[in-house]
Amino acid sequence: EVQLVESEGGLVQPGGSLRLSCAASEFTFSNYWMHWVRQAPGKGLVWVSFINYDGTTTNYADSVKGRFTISRDNAKNTLYLQMNSLRAEDTAVYYCVRGGPLRSLDYWGQGTLVTVSS
């Protein structure tokens, strides 16, 4: 069974930084695009970022462009999200997600809560 396990989030002050990681197992990590999707408390799903197989192509939602950086280490089967200049509106559960057929999102981690507050 595909496993995606996000690192623990936490409480961060506005303007602060946090790096999330996602450990992937039970599939060939380097063969798949990967994504981050977030969900603010009580709200819907919002796509955040994508990275291709080897990390040479990335894309970001406008709301995080210039502040967040997605990366991957295929040797370690790990996906990352570096989040800088955090704002209150970045408070959300962040999901690590595998890219699936026809650009769908086929496997999701359990999510990790990031709270931005003073």
Added chain:
Amino acid sequence: EIVLTQSPGTLSSSPGERATLSCRASQSVSNLAWYQQRPGQAPRLLIYGASSRATGIPDRFSGSGSETDFTLTISRLEPEDFAVYYCQQNSGSWTFGLGTKVEIK
């Protein structure tokens, strides 16, 4: 940016009934997916490519539609189907609709 509008916002139904959920795109999309999210759980892929069921998804779930109008149908609601459903498109970047909550009447 392509906007996805889901309707209804909330659907009140009883177990055993048929549920029909709609997703309308602001412009034509090439691929559309549907996800289910139960309370306290991560989303789960149900349908991709508008009509293909994901691995392990029961055949009571079906998707249809093209271009700007898409439908998710649950033929007979089971107790575990009461959840929030999201559509998602991926022409360019990825965007989600706001969701339809299917609740027990």
